[in-house]
Amino acid sequence: MDARSTCPIACTLDLIGDRWTLLIIRDMMFFKKQRFEEFLDSPESISTNILSDRLRKLEELNLIEKQPYSTHSRRMDYQLTEKGNSLRPVLRSMIKWGLANLPETSIRVN
Amino acid sequence: MDARSTCPIACTLDLIGDRWTLLIIRDMMFFKKQRFEEFLDSPESISTNILSDRLRKLEELNLIEKQPYSTHSRRMDYQLTEKGNSLRPVLRSMIKWGLANLPETSIRVN
Numbered sequence: 481m482d483a484r485s486t487c488p489i490a491c492t493l494d495l496i497g498d499r500w501t502l503l504i505i506r507d508m509m510f511f512k513k514q515r516f517e518e519f520l521d522s523p524e525s526i527s528t529n530i531l532s533d534r535l536r537k538l539e540e541l542n543l544i545e546k547q548p549y550s551t552h553s554r555r556m557d558y559q560l561t562e563k564g565n566s567l568r569p570v571l572r573s574m575i576k577w578g579l580a581n582l583p584e585t586s587i588r589v590n
Numbered sequence: 591m592d593a594r595s596t597c598p599i600a601c602t603l604d605l606i607g608d609r610w611t612l613l614i615i616r617d618m619m620f621f622k623k624q625r626f627e628e629f630l631d632s633p634e635s636i637s638t639n640i641l642s643d644r645l646r647k648l649e650e651l652n653l654i655e656k657q658p659y660s661t662h663s664r665r666m667d668y669q670l671t672e673k674g675n676s677l678r679p680v681l682r683s684m685i686k687w688g689l690a691n692l693p694e695t696s697i698r699v700n
Contacts, residue, residue: 484633485632485698487698490634493609494609503599577598585596
């Protein structure tokens with residue numbers, strides 16, 4: 481994808497500026513989810529086609545990596561790379577802003 | 591808009607999780623832009639219809655406010671509200687991540 485500018489905010493938004501990508505990263509980062517079915521199970525009800533698309537893009541961007549669940553399975557485990565994990569301060573800043581400014585939000589424990 | 595969940599990340603993304611909204615906020619926050627034409631002039635070349643749409647939504651969300659440029663003009667000045675300004679840590683975290691992880695990015699001074 482061609483960059484719109486050299487602005488670090490614009491370029492970051494080109495990678496994660498959509499309604500779904502950071503939710504997958506959230507699930508890996510804070511809820512330790514690793515499998516396709518686990519992401520589907522989140523309360524926002526992501527669709528399978530969007531989930532497949534975003535997982536593929538995240539892997540292309542080297543933000544996540546996948547590996548076979550076991551030698552006897554074609555199922556995949558997805559995990560954050562170091563680069564993916566380095567998004568933690570971005571997610572934390574959104575958690576803090578959301579909790580402070582959006583009264584309907586709360587921290588969920590599951 | 592119905593919330594997808596009570597997650598503060600999901601709810602924040604419902605407001606600012608698109609490719610353009612935070613660029614308008616960036617222009618106000620870091621480049622002191624206030625007018626429609628100034629936003630159009632940014633390097634990402636936002637279109638007039640997307641800009642109009644996002645300004646309207648940002649105003650509805652109470653993240654920005656507008657006022658007439660002067661008593662003799664129908665032109666509007668747009669400014670961040672306190673709530674809009676409180677997004678500063680979110681933008682800062684993206685600047686930091688982008689600069690650290692996306693080699694094509696740099697800080698522009700204009």
